[in-house]
Amino acid sequence: MSSDSSSLQSTAVINEAVQSLREGRLVAFPTETVYGLGADAKNPEAIKKVFLAKGRPADHPLIIHVAAPDKFDQAQVGWVPVLSPWVRDISEDALKLMNAFWPGPLTLVFRKDKSVPLEATGGQETVAIRAPAHPLTQELLRKFKGGIVGPSANRFGKVSPTSAADVRSEFEGMLDLMVLDGGDCQVGIESTIVDLSSSDHPTLLRPGIITPGEILEKTGIKIFLPGEIIPAEGGVDIPRVSGSLRAHYAPTTPLRLYAPGRVLDALSEFPDIKSRVAVAVWDSDSALGEDGHPSVHFEEVLVPSDSVGFAGKLYRTLRDLDQQGWDLILLPEPPPGEEWDGVRDRLQRACFGSGPSSSNHANS
The missing domain is CATH 3.90.870.10 (DHBP synthase)
Known part of the structure; x- marks a missing residue:
């Protein structure tokens, strides 16, 4: 054309x-x-x-x-x-x-x-x-x-x-x-x-x-x-804005974040979920291996280790993983620094709202 x-x-x-x-x-x-x-x-x-x-x-x-x-x-x-x-x-x-x-x-x-x-x-x-x-x-x-x-x-x-x-x-x-x-x-x-x-x-x-x-x-x-900000006398309320509720941006599959090298700790929070886990790892890191956990089937998903690249792929990754029928999605905690604050904000709300019953607390 x-x-x-x-x-x-x-x-x-x-x-x-x-x-x-x-x-x-x-x-x-x-x-x-x-x-x-x-x-x-x-x-x-x-x-x-x-x-x-x-x-x-x-x-x-x-x-x-x-x-x-x-x-x-x-x-x-x-x-x-x-x-x-x-x-x-x-x-x-x-x-x-x-x-x-x-x-x-x-x-x-x-x-x-x-x-x-x-x-x-x-x-x-x-x-x-x-x-x-x-x-x-x-x-x-x-x-x-x-x-x-x-x-x-x-x-x-x-x-x-x-x-x-x-x-x-x-x-x-x-x-x-x-x-x-x-x-x-x-x-x-x-x-x-x-x-x-x-x-x-x-x-x-x-x-x-x-x-x-x-x-x-x-x-x-x-x-x-x-x-x-210290409110003035008879202070002004901060306006409500889009995306400010505690549960938001959430997949139906349970989503959790793991600290560097602590995938197993994140898994132990879910004693019942031991079968199929999607683990996102930074593209700059080496592979996880099976982490010595015989009952878990891991699949690694590479995610960009720069904040702009990660933000650009975040919702695409969550949507795709949500549709693949995993029991649990694990994402790495974003590193410190204000350039990661936007991503960190979305991930914390997504974790809180995630899981099959997420509609129940979407308004909390």
Whole structure:
């Protein structure tokens, strides 16, 4: 297929997706982080369909995705007109962060404009916004001329999808879902979330691939952790954000982490599970061997030992292993260092939520 005819095809597909969104239907779309389940961010009825499809609690806020402005030959990109329909005020810090990291895997939380439906914000007076970097979704957003809410396109609490096939298998039998196929997601874990709504201290609400260290280096802005902020008198609550519940991103197979060289210790936690265990090992390490455990059938799965590579493969690995019928999945504990914090956060929530009964405590 020539590039001309493929771009014509993608234009037709995007026009169809825009029409679906305008009619209040759902469209799954690719981003650089994970696939999103999209609806018109100004349509409360469409937003409710997202919650219903996912089985997501109504007080769990959504991120609104916006188009990056066309750059032309401006030195400064004009983010203010993009944000003004959604947010009440835009600080200098916000502009610096947007100019440094948008479009990209950074979500910013603002005080919301009164026109933003409370359905999108989980009933809060704050709104989370990002401009995704995926070219297909940027084109969709530009043609839609509006914001699109887009939590990960999976059932609530389960492993996030990083391909169009993941989305289709997640919602099989839901006839009214259009899936835009933008290939495999490159970043592989959800965006970093920084709160700019409540104080002079930008606060990290969810770690991701963009770290506080990188933000400081590129913008001079210090990002605080929630525990470092002392609330003012009559203090402001930290906004609830996506992916902040204790159980999340979870496979149906029990998942545990093991410390370096401690695979056996991790196994001894599961006296009944002694048959088929998938053990992920760093690609820089030597093989485990059978570890002298006659009753266990191990299979080794190599995972990247750099944080960016590991993040990119994390959900793909969890999904694939989940579908292979193992009794237990063991992953190595991520090493210390803030570049691993995003991955560590996802793994801890995935472990807590994993196992066949995970639906029971997905809301705890």
